Amino acid sequence: MSGTQRLAAEGPVYELTGDSALLERMLLIRRFEDAVQRLFQRGEVHGTTHLYSGQEAGAVGVCAALAPGDRAAGTYRGHGHALALGVDPQGLMDELLGRASGVCGGRAGSMNVVDLRHGLVGCFGIVGGSIAAATGVALGFQRRGLENVAVAFFGEGTSNQAYFAECLNFAQVLRLPVVFVCENNRYMEFTPIEDVTAGEIPARVEALGLWNRTVDGMDVQAVRAGASEAVAHARSGAGPAFLQTLTYRFVGHSRSDPGAYRKPGELDEMRRRDPLAVERARLIEDGAADEAELDGLEARVAAYIDEVAARALEAPFPDPEAEFQEYKG
Amino acid sequence: MSVAELEFRDAVRDALDEELARDESVVFFGEDVGKPGGVFAVTGGLQERHGDRRVFDTPISELAIAGAAFGAAITGLRPVIEIMFGDFLFLAMDSLANQAAKYWFISEEQASVPLVVRSAVGAGGRFGAIHSQTPVPWFQGIPGLKIVAPSTPRDAKALLKGAIRDDNPVLFLEHKRLYSVKGEPGSSDEVAPLGRAAIVRPGSDLTLVTAMKGVHDALAAAEELATEGIDVEVIDLRTLRPLDRDTVLESVRRTNRLLVVEEGPRTGGWAGGILADVAEDGLEYLDDVWRLTTADAPIPYSPPLEDAFLPSAERIVTSVRKHLNSTPVNSTA
Incomplete structure (x- = not known):
């Protein structure tokens, strides 16, 4: 049970290269979520849906620090986690529209997407489920002698779940190669986190002796830098790492949320720190790209997502008869 | 040896x-x-x-x-x-x-x-x-x-x-x-498939379906009832999901009576599910069908309370006698 074998994984379907790769991945997520919102309002996306708009730097920065064969578990706000890992935007959109060509054949829906081919252990509809899943994946990696790491994405509200207390301790005592990424967007659904949380979240983690950092979650380069350290720590065998990203969601918690709980001026202030704008400005300032190139990039991504949405609307629904014959409970 | x-x-x-x-x-x-x-x-x-x-x-x-x-x-x-x-x-x-x-x-x-x-x-x-x-x-x-x-x-x-x-x-x-x-240990390389019940005592008058400790109670009760001329078939379910409905149904076709013994509350219990399955698929074979469970109450601590609360060989015997209108062999009644 020793060696350096890694689990095979496919590369991202939507390949990115060059200096603007991280910006492009964030754009992909933002335009995807815009399309989901439009399709939801048209009744094409069903049930409920939780958008990642505003938080793109988190998933993109963390996933940029991962190696082939590493795996991540996302949340019910998981489209960003999936796309950052390289899940096919078409397969994901088809899934949200309940189509047979969806990444899970329409069985999963927005809150439960799984795509192991791209390292997505799952999007977990229960708050904290991602923490346990990633802890277990890390246990599998470690006991099989693999050098891979597992990532758990979760929101700040999860710090009050049993999963958080139980699994962080479990992972620490077993020195598991897992990175816990707490995406702190300030609100636990509709409630300010400080109203329902005693003390500071990193203090809980420090008490367990975990390596931990807090980074600006609106800056993809800062997230990537912090995540690279966290991943290196976990991969070294020194045990789990905890990364808090301070972020903000520009949209409601879910479809039914007008955001009445936000503090006055807060949304406008945070929109000025939009991670897409922050990264765009940096690329221009560094001379890595000019305005015209980035305008072109934005237009290409927008057109691509329009095509994805159009194709998803044309995709066939699953056949109930075949489905129920196939599945033997 | x-x-x-x-x-x-x-x-x-x-x-x-x-x-x-x-x-x-x-x-x-x-x-x-x-x-x-x-x-x-x-x-x-x-x-x-x-x-x-x-x-x-x-x-x-x-x-x-x-x-x-x-x-x-x-x-x-x-x-x-x-x-x-x-x-x-x-x-x-x-x-x-x-x-x-x-x-x-x-x-x-x-x-x-x-x-x-x-x-x-x-x-x-x-x-x-x-x-x-x-x-x-x-x-x-x-x-x-x-x-x-x-x-x-x-x-x-x-x-x-x-x-x-x-x-x-x-x-x-x-x-x-x-x-x-x-x-008895069986052979060391034995691997049992899941989902199959076993008839652990063949009989002709009543099918008694149960699991775990209930099987031991059922076998003891069957020995006692045999002395009174009641021939009980005992089925050990061994797997509770998926249930081996076929073995139960085949037995009931022969015995025409079904008793399910479950160590658990009556409401929402698995015994009720088996009665429902047999009623749906084998109603024409049934002369009698019932279950023996615990009451819908938490399990008590005190030994006499706990003993009286649980299904046992004695309670099975009493229940079968009542349903089959039998009297104990040595009864003075």
């Missing part, structure tokens, strides 16, 4: 030992299972033999134990975990019911979850209301999960091996009152 009898707890240990030796992807963890060897003295020696990377102790964190087992199961391991008492399974419910059991389906079969949850269940040990339950119905309504419930040492070993080799999550229930039961 007589073969040495096998104790139930040793049968469980031997199955774990042999599967750990056979397949290096099998790991086993839980509270006090490694160095201490388990609170029911089932798992002693496994850590020494297989090492602390494969057999290890965990914190008291049922949700984390089950959740980590789920994640490990989709990453190439075949974890066996111990949730010390069945009553503690409720703490692991999200990991088991929402994550492990549904993953094969919602992932469109990208990965199965080969996971075994061992848990000690059952009353009669004076453990009180919250260390004595057999929470089968909580799990029986969860598609994607299997439930195994052996009654003999031989079955415990062969079925646990079958459970570990199954690619799906399996809840493996061990009745506390059976740990010290001894029986």
